[in-house]
Amino acid sequence: MRKYENYNEKADIFALGVLMYEMFARNALLASFGTPEAVEQYCLKVAEAGHRPEFPKTFSAGLQALISKCWSQESRDRPSATAVLHELDALDACGEIGSAFRPAKACCFA
Numbered sequence: 761m762r763k764y765e766n767y768n769e770k771a772d773i774f775a776l777g778v779l780m781y782e783m784f785a786r787n788a789l790l791a792s793f794g795t796p797e798a799v800e801q802y803c804l805k806v807a808e809a810g811h812r813p814e815f816p817k818t819f820s821a822g823l824q825a826l827i828s829k830c831w832s833q834e835s836r837d838r839p840s841a842t843a844v845l846h847e848l849d850a851l852d853a854c855g856e857i858g859s860a861f862r863p864a865k866a867c868c869f870a
Contacts, residue, residue: 770835776844777830784823784857785816820856822847 782788793799805811810833815824826847832838839847851857 768835769841770838773830773838773841773844774835776841777827780823780830781813781815781827784819789813820851822851822854822856826851 778789790799790802793802802811812828812831815827819827826839826844829837829839830844848857
C-alpha cells in the first residue's frame with residue numbers, strides 16, 4: 761500500500777504472508793524495532809526496495825516458497841486466498857508443515 765496502488769485483495773495476501781511467517785517463526789516481525797521511526801524505516805525498505813526477512817532454518821522449502829509468493833513485490837503475482845489454502849493443505853498433507861505449527865509447550869486447551 762505504501763506505493764499508493766489501488767487496494768485490493770492482493771494486499772491482504774501480502775499481510776497473510778506476514779502472519780504465516782510470524783506464526784511459523786513464533787516471532788512478531790516488528791516487535792523488536794523499538795521506535796515508530798524504526799518501524800517506518802523498515803516498512804519503507806519492504807515497500808520500496810523489496811526487502812524481506814530471512815526464513816528460519818525450521819521452515820520447509822515449500823513453506824518458504826508459499827510465503828515468498830505472498831510477498832511478491834508485484835501484487836498481480838501474489839496467489840489468491842483459495843490458492844494459498846490449497847497449498848497449505850498440500851504442504852500439511854505431505855508433512856512439510858508438521859511440527860512447525862504445533863505449540864512449543866503443552867497448552868491448557870482441552
